[in-house]
Amino acid sequence: MAIWYRKSMALSLLFAIAFGLCFFFTSAELQRFEHPTKSDGSLSFLVLGDWGRRGAFNQSQVAYQMGRIGGKLDIDFVVSTGDNFYDNGLTGEEDSAFEESFSRIYTAKSLQKQWYSVLGNHDYRGNVEAQLSPLLRKIDSRWLCLRSFIVNSELAEILFVDTTPFVKTYFTDSEGHTYDWRGIHSRKAYTANLLKDVESVLKESTAKWKIVVGHHAIRSVGHHGDTKELKTRLLPILQANNVDFYMNGHDHCLEHISDTDSPIQFLTSGAGSKAWRGDIKGHNKEGLNFFYDGQGFMSVQLTQMDAEIVFYDVFGNILHRLSTRKHLHSSI
């Protein structure tokens, strides 16, 4: 009796382990953070990209206006679209650039909220693990940077996607730069798994607004142009799953482009510091609504029915506004 019992215990333990392993390998769950809406059910936040230059290139001026507009809109959090620290990310957790480019720049009261950040290609040129480290949160509790993760409220699901590993040339022709690929043992497996996660998260989402954030643009008329890997691999998943907005940085400008095959709006906010590249390319201008080559940032206000997105310049002037209304009987 005792022996039989022990055998069956061992067997079920074996099953449990096997099942657990299966689960572990098939579903690399993305970390999820709940962010409550305001008491009236709305949500507002600022979006900024390509910024960390110790205040230079108008970074401080943009920060000042973010503080002003952030106060006016009573923002809930800030989204960073990556390239957080120039030129080469952080050297380590002790790198003074963290405080000199972040803590001591975004000092306004309204900006003392949670920041949700992804990594840009310049961040990958430094010590990536440092930017992801919880130790930074001890220095400045606003900081949260992960490779890919989810922020959700009843109103919106915001999916942050690590886009740098998608871009093949960073691996094949690094132009003298070194990248910190620790944690990305195989580009192919990493991106394939990530896309699987993106698809399942978006499929299962019941949120009113579905927003995806990445560093690289899917569509851009700026210096770098479209990111072909994202256009062919990520975009079809977003189109098939009713994504409302894709937000990115990378090109040092502000842009609004409408997808020609779906309701997706492409929004570039990569103008946190150095801008004015003056090289709006002759490439694909399909769906282009707005392009600004200088510094600035973007605000997002969401309610059950409406989304209002506004772009600002370095003086806080409104450059462009996009208002979208959900259809009452939309098919989820």
Ligand SMILES: *[C@@H]1O[C@H](CO)[C@@H](O)[C@H](O)[C@H]1NC(C)=O
């Ligand atoms: C700062 O912003 C102003 C106004 O847009 C612009 O004229 C100036 O060139 C900017 N400075 C730099 C260094 O980009």
